Amino acid sequence: MAKHPAVFLDRDGTIIEDNGYIKDPMDMIFYPETFRALQLLQDHFLLFIITNQSGISKGITTAPQVEKVNKHLVELLKVRGIAIYDLFSCPHKTEDNCSCKKPNPYFINKAAGLNNLNLAQSFIIGDHPSDVYCGINAGVKPIYVLTGHGKKHQHEITEEVITCKNVLDASNYIVSYKNNHERL
């Protein structure tokens, strides 16, 4: 059976504004270009969200609050015709030394195992170096975006990493990359 390529999306600063540790679905603000971006991507890729939510471990948010926000986010995307296959959330902070916090590739590998994914043809989009290195650690191509924390951390990203203005630019890049590499 053919393996599916996927795009792994970061949440805060990539598809919604990074407004700190969001506790309430009402505080969630989508970037206007997110819907078009994900509609483009889902014609070619299975979509997943992987998000670091250390606010839980830090006691700023609770696991049920974060879960409510995540569920609402997936629902709002569904209303726009966008299917998120799965959403993975790490509740830990760096000092917890967990295995699931990006840049660990744990959730990418988990998704790949559950969904028969072709990681070599997959991508990750994110606004933080940990997204880029999560992709590299898992063997998927990273795309760095300059929304959210992107501009602030850009100096930590090596020159070879593809950098895009936002998630729509990243999606356009990914779709044309796929089209160019499809005729084998």
Ligand SMILES: [Mg+2]
């Ligand atoms: Mg982010």
Ligand SMILES: [Zn+2]
């Ligand atoms: Zn974790």
